[in-house]
Amino acid sequence: MTVTQDYIEHKFKEFNVLIFDGKLKPLPVRLSCARTFLGQLRYRRVHSLIGGWKFTDFQLVISRKLDMDERLLEDTVIHEMIHYYILSHQMRDTSAHGTIFRRMMTDINERFGRNISIRHRITDEESEKDMEVRRHLICVSRFADGSLGITISARTSIFCLWKELPCLPNVVECTWYMSLNPYFNRFRRSRTPKIYRIDKDELEQHLVSAVRLIKEGNVIRSL
Template sequence: MTLTTDILRTWFRQFNTNYFGSELPMPRIVLSKARTRLGTMACKCTRRLMKRVYTDFTIRISTYYECTEREFQETLLHEMIHYYIMYKHIPDTSSHGKVFREMMHRLNSRYGWHITVSSSMRGRKIADEQGRSRRSAFLVLAIVLDDGSRMLSVVSPRSARKLDVMAQGVKEIVDHRWYLSSDPYFADFSKVRSLRARRVDQDLFNEKTAAMQPLVLPK
């Protein structure tokens, strides 16, 4: 199936209500092209008054391999268990320790899921393998302005060094980074040779940059 972040958010709301008592705030949900894991859950940890505080929860689901709807759902549930344990500050014996396994077995036995501790990538078919080989790679410039605006641009590779220097000299640009992407989202962008970019909202900016491969331009 073709997975989208909107589908994942819909599933998250449903699972949160059905299995987690509606206690989990909506995290950042991102599609990735990870090859070694179908899903991950990450967050930031800081110390305040001798206590650990967890923020910026992010769940990433890989679409690199072909998966059924059920497999994607079970991957999301796996990461939601991690999220619940971390969000509720529940001590566990390890990453997939006693608490995690008890929650996993409860969902499997009561509701007919087949959530597992880990998934093997061996033998899995790459999603749209033929289309992937034909798909272009886009050189993407991601820009953050001093007013908080986010912008994305697809750049002609021959103009990358020139635009990198130009971006460094624009005082309104507080951060700019380069990425490689094969995301079809960028197919309707013009390949620019001047410092032009498309304004996007922060959620879309974060989703796209998290899924792309960071690139350092050669000196």
């Protein structure tokens, strides 16, 4: 479903009354283009007048780039509201998703039939829904044992990576491609020489329409 700021604000109000006894103050809601998280609570940590830390300047950020269904979107909002409840009440949890967080989450899941989890990262299933067409600069590295890995280069880093990737241990060959296939949206763009292991058949299947890139002096062009 399409995420709008109004919708998130509306859900925040609804869940604040229903789940959090109206104990959360309104906060700014922002939509983000991030593909690496569904939701995020942003805040600042400042020195408190009475010593220690105080959490302040909260913002609720929800990704609009991922096609979440309504349930997942609601669960994502509630997940961030639990963080907000803990931090805005200046409670100290054992970690980001510590004892207090887990207790509240379990309680809400049971009482309201929700399916909130502690993961923030994007699952494969969600990545598969990201179908926007973008240009990917892809280096396929072959390792000494015959397995393959890929690196999606940030546009500005291609010259660096072109030079550095072949120098990594066990890399015997690097081949570059340009592809518009949304399959590659799920990989984070690299500025540093890092390689994701990938299944050979899966990769070949998605590289079918890709264009080979070659480098001649200071120019990279399609073959």
